[in-house]
Amino acid sequence: MTEQPSLITDAQNTWCPGCGNFAIQHSLKAILTDLQGEERDLSNVVLVSGIGCHAKIADYLNINSFYSIHGRTLPVATGIVLANPQLNVICCAGDGDMYAEGLDHLIFAAKRDIDLTVVVHDNRVYGLTTGQYTPTSPVGFRGRSTPSGIKERPINPLALVLASGGTFVARSYTGRPAHLKRVLSAALSHKGFSFVEVLQICATYNNLTAFYHERVLEVQDNEEDLNAAWSYVNAWDYNTDAKIPLGIFFKEDLPPDPSRSGEKPYLGGAERDVSSAIAAILHDRV
Amino acid sequence: MRDVHTKRTFSSDFFAWALCGGVVGVDEVSVLIGGKAGDGINSAGALVARLFSRLGYRIYLYFDYPSLIKGGHNFAVVRATPRQVGAHRERVDFLLALDQETLRRHVAEVKPTTVVMGRSDRSQGAKVSVPVKEVLDRIGASDLMGNTCMVAAFARAAGVPWEILEEVIMAHITKETSLNIAVAREAYTGAIEVSPVPRAPGAAPPLPLLTGNEAIGLGLAASGLDLFIAYPMTPTSNLLHFLAEYATPLGLTVVHPENEIAVILMALGAAYAGKKAAVGTSGGGFCLMTEGFSLAGMAEIPVIVVMGQRAGPSTGLPTYSAQTELLFVLNAGHGEFPRLVVAPADVGEAYRWSALALQIAWDYQVPAVILVDKTLCEGSFSCGPDDLIQLPYVKPVSAGPKFPYLRYQNITDGVSPFIHPPNPLAVVKVNSYSHDEAGITSEDSGTATMMVEKRIRKGESLAEVVGSLPTVEVSGDPASRIGLICFGTMGGVCREVAEHLGIRCIRPVVLAPFPSAQVHAQIDGLTRVIAVEENATGQLAHLFAAHGIRVHHQIHRVDGRPFALEALIREVSGVIG
Numbered sequence: 001m002t003e004q005p006s007l008i009t010d011a012q013n014t015w016c017p018g019c020g021n022f023a024i025q026h027s028l029k030a031i032l033t034d035l036q037g038e039e040r041d042l043s044n045v046v047l048v049s050g051i052g053c054h055a056k057i058a059d060y061l062n063i064n065s066f067y068s069i070h071g072r073t074l075p076v077a078t079g080i081v082l083a084n085p086q087l088n089v090i091c092c093a094g095d096g097d098m099y100a101e102g103l104d105h106l107i108f109a110a111k112r113d114i115d116l117t118v119v120v121h122d123n124r125v126y127g128l129t130t131g132q133y134t135p136t137s138p139v140g141f142r143g144r145s146t147p148s149g150i151k152e153r154p155i156n157p158l159a160l161v162l163a164s165g166g167t168f169v170a171r172s173y174t175g176r177p178a179h180l181k182r183v184l185s186a187a188l189s190h191k192g193f194s195f196v197e198v199l200q201i202c203a204t205y206n207n208l209t210a211f212y213h214e215r216v217l218e219v220q221d222n223e224e225d226l227n228a229a230w231s232y233v234n235a236w237d238y239n240t241d242a243k244i245p246l247g248i249f250f251k252e253d254l255p256p257d258p259s260r261s262g263e264k265p266y267l268g269g270a271e272r273d274v275s276s277a278i279a280a281i282l283h284d285r286v
Numbered sequence: 287m288r289d290v291h292t293k294r295t296f297s298s299d300f301f302a303w304a305l306c307g308g309v310v311g312v313d314e315v316s317v318l319i320g321g322k323a324g325d326g327i328n329s330a331g332a333l334v335a336r337l338f339s340r341l342g343y344r345i346y347l348y349f350d351y352p353s354l355i356k357g358g359h360n361f362a363v364v365r366a367t368p369r370q371v372g373a374h375r376e377r378v379d380f381l382l383a384l385d386q387e388t389l390r391r392h393v394a395e396v397k398p399t400t401v402v403m404g405r406s407d408r409s410q411g412a413k414v415s416v417p418v419k420e421v422l423d424r425i426g427a428s429d430l431m432g433n434t435c436m437v438a439a440f441a442r443a444a445g446v447p448w449e450i451l452e453e454v455i456m457a458h459i460t461k462e463t464s465l466n467i468a469v470a471r472e473a474y475t476g477a478i479e480v481s482p483v484p485r486a487p488g489a490a491p492p493l494p495l496l497t498g499n500e501a502i503g504l505g506l507a508a509s510g511l512d513l514f515i516a517y518p519m520t521p522t523s524n525l526l527h528f529l530a531e532y533a534t535p536l537g538l539t540v541v542h543p544e545n546e547i548a549v550i551l552m553a554l555g556a557a558y559a560g561k562k563a564a565v566g567t568s569g570g571g572f573c574l575m576t577e578g579f580s581l582a583g584m585a586e587i588p589v590i591v592v593m594g595q596r597a598g599p600s601t602g603l604p605t606y607s608a609q610t611e612l613l614f615v616l617n618a619g620h621g622e623f624p625r626l627v628v629a630p631a632d633v634g635e636a637y638r639w640s641a642l643a644l645q646i647a648w649d650y651q652v653p654a655v656i657l658v659d660k661t662l663c664e665g666s667f668s669c670g671p672d673d674l675i676q677l678p679y680v681k682p683v684s685a686g687p688k689f690p691y692l693r694y695q696n697i698t699d700g701v702s703p704f705i706h707p708p709n710p711l712a713v714v715k716v717n718s719y720s721h722d723e724a725g726i727t728s729e730d731s732g733t734a735t736m737m738v739e740k741r742i743r744k745g746e747s748l749a750e751v752v753g754s755l756p757t758v759e760v761s762g763d764p765a766s767r768i769g770l771i772c773f774g775t776m777g778g779v780c781r782e783v784a785e786h787l788g789i790r791c792i793r794p795v796v797l798a799p800f801p802s803a804q805v806h807a808q809i810d811g812l813t814r815v816i817a818v819e820e821n822a823t824g825q826l827a828h829l830f831a832a833h834g835i836r837v838h839h840q841i842h843r844v845d846g847r848p849f850a851l852e853a854l855i856r857e858v859s860g861v862i863g
């Protein structure tokens with residue numbers, strides 16, 4: 001085995017002690033280490049992050065990265081996949097990032113079944129901007145922008161992705177590192193749009209460790225049974241008190257469809273003869 | 287006034303022209319065809335244009351339509367000239383009316399010699415009445431072929447040989463071609479020659495007709511474009527449609543995503559992975575793109591934005607033209623970063639500068655804007671071999687990347703070597719935060735300063751290469767001390783006005799980095815500078831002022847319609863006395 005470079009950069013880590021982001025980084029690092037062990041070329045992996053505490057992972061992992069802007073991991077990642085479908089693209093997004101600022105892209109990426117993996121670091125709070133509510137914060141959440149508590153009900157992101165046509169829908173939790181690694185690794189090997197909602201502890205603004213500890217429940221993986229998927233997804237609505245299932249709730253392999261974006265016949269490079277094509281178009285325009 | 291039913295040459299009535307205050311166009315011809323949206327006015331205009339192409343003329347076609355699908359008034363003006371022009375005339379030689387509304391609205395375009403042809407069942411008062419309904423009924427064709435019928439009657443009236451008409455229909459009407467031919471033959475045979483149009487002097491083989499959108503698309507493709515990404519918006523929707531239609535032969539991936547925010551970010555993702563991407567939009571869509579545009583500046587990722595201006599603010603006049611986004615594109619995005627902005631005037635420039643903008647954007651890792659407008663995007667021009675050439679440009683030499691790889695290596699010319707993943711020797715980190723040479727976030731004061739300075743040096747390198755290009759177009763009388771200044775599509779009409787009035791016309795094609803030395807070299811020594819712009823506030827005049835050039839008079843047009851040649855001659859004459 002050849003000497004492998006470290007997977008961690010020398011950037012100073014500035015996550016708070018006890019932050020769930022460490023667990024996500026460790027899981028991804030462990031998966032990448034496994035890939036190195038299989039002599040797989042990590043230069044094919046690209047990490048795309050949004051902006052928020054979660055996004056610092058782009059600085060910390062020593063792999064190709066596109067540290068993008070708030071809410072826009074998915075379009076950037078889609079562009080990368082369209083340009084080079086051989087690349088394995090992982091989006092690390094925040095809940096504010098993915099479910100508020102960039103929600104439109106989530107629905108469309110699921111609809112497109114673009115082949116990439118989304119990891120949402122859902123701490124159910126805006127960490128980096130110091131503690132405002134997000135789309136998954138429960139009713140009554142008191143954040144700095146909602147001091148008397150929010151009245152709106154949270155969205156259920158898993159239901160949203162399932163309804164949008166997502167072909168890999170899973171939930172894990174930073175308090176269950178082994179589960180997290182297994183689910184992320186399955187997501188990475190899924191051909192198509194893989195969505196992993198990770199309940200992430202924010203030690204500083206929304207420490208739900210005790211709450212999750214009592215409620216999370218690892219369930220059996222489900223493959224193509226949509227009814228089973230819906231019952232997993234709807235078991236907990238991010239608001240009321242209920243058991244919180246963790247696992248792969250739905251997985252479906254769509255047949256490769258060349259009409260789907262990302263799989264269009266791409267004639268880049270030597271095969272194309274643009275000059276003749278232009279000459280033919282000009283001829284038609286006389 | 288002569289009887290239109292006698293044979294004579296068009297546009298030869300000098301007296302009538304003089305009375306109209308027009309410019310005598312002895313060897314050219316203008317045709318207006320109008321009707322309702324849904325009458326196929328644009329394609330009828332293109333058919334007329336192609337008849338003249340085959341008589342050896344060069345074409346300028348302006349298409350005017352409101353933002354609706356059925357009903358409303360559409361018209362196309364075709365101007366056929368021996369030498370390429372980029373503007374229409376105030377009055378036409380033929381007016382073809384598919385409805386009464388066309389006759390009502392275009393009274394002002396009619397001169398005593400104009401051959402006015404009207405569809406007999408839908409208009410009254412035309413000098414030549416065309417029995418479209420009878421012809422269609424006799425052939426058993428649907429009303430959709432009314433435009434073919436009118437064009438055929440016109441072809442006969444203008445003395446265009448049947449073979450030419452037949453060839454044009456065969457080549458350009460792909461649906462129900464033989465039925466269209468039958469309609470055309472019936473109409474052609476029944477009509478009479480009224481005012482024959484001679485072949486253009488020194489007639490050359492017919493040239494292709496391209497819209498500005500098509501020319502931009504072909505220029506980008508010629509330069510190695512890989513992806514075109516756009517959300518539909520007039521006036522660049524047809525660029526999306528055109529490249530989608532020809533995606534396979536041109537080797538392109540064409541994508542229509544959820545919105546313009548996705549559009550520009552997908553383009554940046556693709557460019558990071560090494561594929562050349564362009565996007566198309568108009569002002570409203572570009573508003574949504576500006577955060578991504580800034581990201582391109584910070585992360586130093588090339589992207590081409592085709593920005594087709596239309597009249598705003600907001601939804602404005604969606605299908606009408608404007609030059610209101612000059613200062614917007616020059617300043618778009620937050621933070622400071624170098625960019626390239628080019629504003630072509632016609633299809634030749636659109637092709638050449640789109641091709642070059644793509645190369646420069648990639649060589650200098652900057653966002654580039656191709657600033658056009660509805661008049662150019664959706665107007666058609668003849669396009670000769672001289673139009674589709676490569677501009678002289680020398681690619682800068684790079685020392686190549688060093689390893690361990692530093693994406694933002696602090697290099698003298700500011701252009702850090704860009705490796706695109708996957709590369710087994712390089713971890714490629716791009717970043718929207720201020721970053722160190724490796725691309726890792728750094729808020730350190732020294733690093734932040736170093737990176738700002740690196741980007742500024744890159745801008746200087748860009749300005750240097752732009753300075754070596756033919757960035758300023760000059761026309762008119764070089765001895766005159768009066769000069770018009772303009773940008774983009776105003777170039778066509780301003781050149782003709784300058785030639786007519788014996789003054790100069792100076793037009794920068796590149797607007798950022800501003801080719802200050804080249805512009806000064808042309809302007810210094812003028813005693814009067816007159817800006818002509820399709821906006822209300824004089825945005826080009828502001829830009830010139832910022833570069834120390836005084837603009838003495840400003841002429842504006844703000845209704846979304848292009849200047850007719852004679853209208854601008856009057857305005858400029860009013861200023862220069």
Ligand SMILES: Cc1ncc(C[n+]2csc(CCOP(=O)(O)OP(=O)(O)O)c2C)c(N)n1
Nearest residue numbers: 051052053054070094095096097126127128
């Ligand atoms: C367009 C834009 N709006 C607002 C911000 C400010 N901002 C930075 S991070 C953030 C929220 C982060 O929350 P989340 O995505 O949940 O990430 P976390 O910090 O919790 O990991 C906001 C609003 C921004 N960077 N860009």
Ligand code: SF4
Nearest residue numbers: 016019053127202203
């Ligand atoms: S604020 Fe919360 S999410 Fe951010 S680093 Fe601290 S613990 Fe982690």
Ligand SMILES: [Mg+2]
Nearest residue numbers: 094095123125
């Ligand atoms: Mg969050």
